[in-house]
Amino acid sequence: MRGCRGTPSGFTLVESLTALVVLSVAVAAILTPVIAAVEQKQRAAKQVLAVMLAEQLIEECLGQESFSIQDPIELGPSGDEPWRNQYDESSDYHGVSEGPGALGTVYGPRLAYSQFPNLRRTMHIDTYYLPGQYTAYSPDLILVTVRVYDKDEELVTLQRFVANEKHDDP
Numbered sequence: 001m002r003g004c005r006g007t008p009s010g011f012t013l014v015e016s017l018t019a020l021v022v023l024s025v026a027v028a029a030i031l032t033p034v035i036a037a038v039e040q041k042q043r044a045a046k047q048v049l050a051v052m053l054a055e056q057l058i059e060e061c062l063g064q065e066s067f068s069i070q071d072p073i074e075l076g077p078s079g080d081e082p083w084r085n086q087y088d089e090s091s092d093y094h095g096v097s098e099g100p101g102a103l104g105t106v107y108g109p110r111l112a113y114s115q116f117p118n119l120r121r122t123m124h125i126d127t128y129y130l131p132g133q134y135t136a137y138s139p140d141l142i143l144v145t146v147r148v149y150d151k152d153e154e155l156v157t158l159q160r161f162v163a164n165e166k167h168d169d170p
Contacts, residue, residue, distance in 0.1 A: 046119075047155050050148035053103060053121055054158035057146050060084070060106060061093040061123065062162065075125055090142070094125040121148045127164075139164055 011019075064087065075094035081087055084096065085106045099120045104110035111119070123146050127139035145159045 046150055049116070050119070050121075050150075050155035051158065053119070053148050054146040054156055056105060057093075057096070057121060057123055058144055058158060058160050061090050061144055062160070064088065064090045064092075075127075090144075091125060093123050093144075096123040097121075118151045119148065121146055 075091050077087060077092040077095075081092055084093075087093060097120070100117050101110060101113035103116070103119055103121060123144070126143040126145070128141040128143065130140045133140060140163065142162050142164050143159060144162070145157065147157045148155045
């Protein structure tokens with residue numbers, strides 16, 4: 001900056017550019033953690049929603065009047081049960097897969113596709129026999145697994161182990 005007698009004073013181009021670079025570096029240093037915090041908050045919100053979606057589907061499955069699996073070979077809905085509102089036992093939920101726009105409760109509202117365009121969930125049921133049990137009888141234990149995804153990224157996997165109420169004794 002020149003400031004001699006009678007000459008105009010001000011910043012030179014080099015001084016102005018140097019100040020702009022220093023200011024840019026400072027702003028970037030301040031905004032980087034703020035942006036990371038916002039992204040982390042958005043991911044946490046998606047994970048909370050994913051846990052709620054997984055819990056809802058597990059509770060719906062376990063809440064069936066007939067929570068049982070009598071024949072583990074017949075997991076999944078039969079031909080006359082095309083949608084969850086017609087499922088009458090927990091084994092019908094095996095293989096459920098819901099994509100964007102179809103997530104929700106059986107009779108309740110669906111999540112808006114515009115708000116959650118990439119969320120999807122799947123359900124899988126596994127059966128287990130205790131050691132020494134004949135596999136000709138119904139299984140002792142049932143493992144219900146729900147996975148929720150955002151695009152191809154798995155947000156959450158929720159599992160619940162339950163005793164099979166319709167277990168047949170040898």
